[in-house]
Amino acid sequence: MKPLALTLFCTLFLLLTPRAQAAHTDTLAVYSPGMDKHISVLVIRPDRAAEAPRCPVLYLLHGHGGNFKSWSIIQPSLPQTADREGLIIVCPDGADSWYWDSPVIKGSRYETFVAKELVHHIDSLYPTCPDRNHRAIAGHSMGGHGALWLAIRHKDVFGACGSMSGGLDIRPFPDSWNMKKYLGERSLHPEVWDEHTVINQLGKIENGDLAIIIDCGLGDFFLEVNKAVHQALLARKIDHDFILRPGQHNVSYWNNAIDYQILFFLKFFRRTPVS
Numbered sequence: 001m002k003p004l005a006l007t008l009f010c011t012l013f014l015l016l017t018p019r020a021q022a023a024h025t026d027t028l029a030v031y032s033p034g035m036d037k038h039i040s041v042l043v044i045r046p047d048r049a050a051e052a053p054r055c056p057v058l059y060l061l062h063g064h065g066g067n068f069k070s071w072s073i074i075q076p077s078l079p080q081t082a083d084r085e086g087l088i089i090v091c092p093d094g095a096d097s098w099y100w101d102s103p104v105i106k107g108s109r110y111e112t113f114v115a116k117e118l119v120h121h122i123d124s125l126y127p128t129c130p131d132r133n134h135r136a137i138a139g140h141s142m143g144g145h146g147a148l149w150l151a152i153r154h155k156d157v158f159g160a161c162g163s164m165s166g167g168l169d170i171r172p173f174p175d176s177w178n179m180k181k182y183l184g185e186r187s188l189h190p191e192v193w194d195e196h197t198v199i200n201q202l203g204k205i206e207n208g209d210l211a212i213i214i215d216c217g218l219g220d221f222f223l224e225v226n227k228a229v230h231q232a233l234l235a236r237k238i239d240h241d242f243i244l245r246p247g248q249h250n251v252s253y254w255n256n257a258i259d260y261q262i263l264f265f266l267k268f269f270r271r272t273p274v275s
Contacts, residue, residue, distance in 0.1 A: 022047055023079035025072070030092075030121050034101075034109040040068045041118065042091040045126060046083045054129040056269040057088045057122060058262065059114065059158075061099060061139030061146045064177045068093035074140070074251050075258050085266055090122055098170070099146030100196055102182040114146070115154040131159075133272040136211075136265040138162035140254045141222075142177065144214075145170065145198055151210055152201045160211035160268040162261040165249050168214075169199040169225035199229050202236060211268040212240035215257045217247030 024045050029038040046055065062070035071091045072078060082089050094110050102108040114137075123130040137158045139147040144166020151161030170179055171193050174186035186193045194200055212233070216226040223244075230242045241264060247253035 023082040025079065027068075028121075028125075030118055032109070032113045032117050034112045034117065035107055039113060039118075040093045042068045042072060043122070043126070044072075044079050044082045044089040044091075046086050046088070053274055054127045054134075055086050055088045056134035056136070056265075056274075057090060057126075057128050058265055059090045059092070059118075059135075059137040059147075060258075061094055061114070061137065061143030062091070063139070063141030063143050064096050064098075066143075071258075074254050078258075081259075081262060085262070087262075087266070088122070088126055088128060090118070092118055094143065094146060096142070096178045096181075098142055098167075098177075098179060098182060098196075099149055100182055103192060104182055104184050108182060110146075111150060111153070115150045115157055119157055129269075129274050132157055133159050134269050134274065136160035136162070136268065138164070138213075138258070138261050138265070139166070140164040140257075141249065142167060144168065148198045148212070148214075149201065151212075152198070152204050155205065155209050158210070160213075160265050162213040162215070162264065163226075164215045164254050164257040164261065165217060165220050165222055166198070166214070166226065167222055168197075168229045170197045172225065199225070199232055202229070202232050202238070205238065207236075207238045209238075211264070212238070213243070213261055213264045214240060215243040215261065217249065217253050218244055219247060220249045220253075222249065 026043040028041045030041050031038050060071045068091050097108050097110040099110045101111040135158050137147045137151050144163030147161045148163050151158040183192050216223055233240050
């Protein structure tokens with residue numbers, strides 16, 4: 001084949017061959033009025049979001065020492081999942097805040113940012129399904145705590161939540177992960193620590209309020225507090241999925257766990273048709 005004919009053939013082939021869908025990754029700087037600063041947020045949006053009906057949204061929270069890019073490293077296949085399932089995935093930077101509105105540091109209001117300011121911003125910017133039946137939140141470690149903390153306290157915003165290796169009771173770890181920076185010393189303010197741990201928030205929900213999935217490795221240092229939350233949910237007769245399997249508190253475990261949690265959330269989203 002002559003060079004010109006070959007060039008024309010290749011061009012025609014590329015034009016006529018359907019392109020594989022590819023998710024888009026946006027890096028945003030979202031202004032928080034409550035903290036008077038911009039927060040970095042990674043958004044993975046499916047290719048179909050540009051033309052399709054509205055998409056459900058999964059908020060993914062990172063652990064202590066991580067940032068808004070952490071989940072894209074833990075599970076590099078998230079863009080393919082977003083494309084395949086028509087799912088928008090939002091990964092905010094939570095610093096080392098534990099996703100509280102700190103009673104000590106007045107300028108640290110990550111609960112307000114994620115559950116209110118960010119959700120409003122994402123719903124105004126992307127073709128989301130802007131209701132709790134199509135909005136879930138999950139995370140690992142500090143982010144697992146944050147996901148359940150926020151969902152329980154804002155069940156009008158989130159309909160489903162998931163924890164992977166979550167620090168679901170912070171009180172056994174009073175000197176770890178900068179928590180006293182945000183809550184004060186536990187020995188001096190035990191009531192504040194009692195008020196800011198997930199296990200003591202369970203009284204705010206009843207069975208059916210949230211779809212809940214909790215996942216923890218048998219070699220994880222948070223294993224016992226996860227078991228305690230499981231038992232507390234059983235005592236309150238609150239349905240939930242609880243998964244224990246071999247594994248440590250590490251990226252390898254979360255890389256696997258997130259796939260199961262996304263399946264759980266997709267099933268939840270499909271209960272309610274998109275309006």
